[in-house]
Amino acid sequence: MRAEDILVPTAAGICCKRGGFHIDPVRRVERALITHGHSDHARAGHGAVLATAETLDIMRLRYGEGFAGATQVVRYGETVSLGGARVTFHPAGHVLGSAQICVEADGLRVVASGDYKDVPDPTCAPFELVACDVFITEATFGLPVFRHGDPAAEIAKLLHSVALFPERAHLVGAYSLGKAQRVMALIRQGGYDRPIYLHGALDTITRYYERAGIDLGALRPARDAKKAELAGAIALCPPSALKEVWSRRFPDPVTAFASGWMRVRARARQHGVELPLVISDHADWDGLTRTIAATGASEVWVTHGQEDALVHWCGTRGLKARPLAIVGYGDEDETDGVDPRGAADATP
Ligand SMILES: [Zn+2]
């Protein structure tokens, strides 16, 4: 029994022939298992979709009711038999509802991580380590230069700046699904209890998080606020809005951007970001290597980002490793400030 007898990388995504499904397919397929709601993983138009309730809800909010021919909810830890394979979803700690997908057949266990992080996030279930024979890991930040550090320290920088410049507004660019809500929760953990102002593009998903029981404190639409009210305020928006007309309603704004890419100073400068906040929903280099080692997998497939360094690292540890050349994944973080749907849906 080889891993390739269970899962095989194809142009449409990782395919399980014996189970008759694809995981996070980048093309339309008959049956898709979806790890989470980000648009590079969760596409519309599949025949049937199996995912957590939250992921299905998020797809519904983004694409409308008819986003798939049929849907089926799976709970964390629940095992579903599909053809000759057994499939179990486990929390991935990435965004609300995100899952790693464990596929088992003939005593061999393969885990497709989707996107993940192994650090605390008050807005989603914590990453669960799943022992396996083959681990398929993402590699968004798969270079040793990427070490994210403590998000609370990044939020402290923001709150310090707010205290220092009480007459200026602080605009924080953050992706609409997951990052924005995590930043709000972190701001609350940092002790800030004034209202937080939101760009219209963040509204739908943020309300959904609140309905799911995640307390984000007092939130206000930025569009209803007077300029004077926004002095000293914190407002969140999609990264693309930082440079748009929308930002002109704020008094002398300080622009911040919450992303793992803010570790790279040149990126922050390129976006005209004054206050880079290194906060990521992906594992950093230490998180990736720590997780790979902890799964006990003897074989590792690397996809979704910077694959070569991780493949090399696995080799030095005596692990069999290969990059998967599947085109179509690129996190919202990688779109460099443009969240295609967030921007399109934007109500200024
Ligand atoms: Zn993602």
Ligand SMILES: [Zn+2]
């Ligand atoms: Zn992704």
